[in-house]
Amino acid sequence: MDAPRTIASLIYPDVMSLDVTGPLQVFASANVERQRQGLPPAYHLQLLADESGPVRTSAGFQLVADGSWRERAADSLDTLLIPGGLGEAAQCQNQALLTWLRDSEPRIRRLGSICSGALILAATGLLDGRRATTHWADAETLRLGYPQVEVLADCLHTYDPKDHGGSAHLFTSAGVTAGIDLALALVEADQGRPMALAVARRLVMFLRRPGGQAQFSALLTPEPSRVPRLTALLEWIPLNLGSDLSLEALANQAHMTPRTLSRLFAQELGMSPGRYVERVRLEAARLLLQDAQASIATVARLTGFGHPENLRRSFHKHLAISPQDYLQRFGQPIQEPLHA
Incomplete structure (x- = not known):
């Protein structure tokens, strides 16, 4: 029997608790699924900090570190x-940690970041010349602070198990839910797609928002006080996704010239x-597929993509997954055909 792989997460004062617990829960749930199949656990989970003991998160409660990264042999970590x-900013100045990460990187099979943890990896220099992503709110900080890093602001994560250029070894992810997607990809690489799908279904069923209401991310619905001249238009767009939403049509709706509207959006x-x-x-299509409210062809029509191929291209561009695969991973079964 192979020994369980050790999956560790760094923790530090004011760490984002969900960046730690979300991805680790994926590995823990994989262990549960294996137990249901009569198999031994595949993963051993650990928290590492400056020193063992409690560490206060940004939420105010504490996580307890199992040990110190200072004393941990890097080659014992999978x-x-x-x-x-x-x-995160304080850790970007923690020279002891940055040195340990640089020295340990060649001996750790997989080294990745969640959310703004990419800034810590960037501070080590390990991301120079590489593609990286982070939370959308930190993308500009990463781009300006570390110009040698190719920042992909719209990417969920950069892990690619088939990439021989290093993306299977060193990778980054966007915000909390993207960190969960990253962990699912790691489980899939380790144990196959059926196990990753089993874990995803179990977690998404637990985490699904109640009521199936159409909620858009903070990126897509800014506070009205931030964009007073655009508020009415931003509220109108989600209600008219199947309509003509060209620049000229939007400008007419906002009673502005196309040039003025483009400048305000920028x-x-x-x-x-x-x-x-x-x-x-894309967000509306994602939610419709997640709740299995219509077929892919119908979703493409309702959300203004028109043809399913346009929807597929947008999914691949922004989510690195096809609508069919997204539906298989996150959706509930529906009765009508799923193919266009």
Whole structure:
């Protein structure tokens, strides 16, 4: 019997608790699924900090470190995850930690970050010349602070088990839920797709938002006080996804010139109107598929993508997954055909 792989997460003062517990729960749930199949656990989970003992998270409660990274042999770790949090900036100045990470990197099979933990990895220099992602709110900080890093702000994670350029060894992920996606990808690489799907179904069933209401992410629905001149338009767009949402149509709805509207979107939202519309449509399509409210072809029509192929391209571009695979992983079964 193979010994369980050790999956460790770094913790530090003011770490984001979900960046730690979300991904680790995926590995723990994989152990539970294996137990149901009469198999031994595949993973041994640990928390590492400056020293063993309690560490206060940004939420105010404490996590307890099993040991110190200072005393841990790097080659005993299969996977080490670096989470983000309010305390990330202090860790970017923690020279002892940065040196340990640089020295340990060649001896750890997989080294990755969750959310703004990418900034800690970037501070070591290990991401220089590599593609990396992080939470959308930290993407510009990563881009400006570490110009040698190729920042992919729209990417869920950069892990690729088939990539021989290093993405199977050193990788990053976006915010909390993207960290869970990353952990599922790691489990899939270790134990196969059926196990990853079993874990995903169990976790998503538990974490699903009640009521099936259409909720858009903070990126897509800014506080009205931040964008007062765009508030009415931003509230109108999700209600009219199947309509003409070209720049000219949006400008007409907002009673502005196309040039003025484009300038406001760039200033207030950091993106063009067209890109914003695509992201809202993608989020709506994702939620419809997640709740299995319609077939892929119908979802493409309702959300303004028109043809399923347009929906597929947008899913691959922003989520690195096809609508069919997303539905298989996260959706509930429906009665009508799923193929276009």
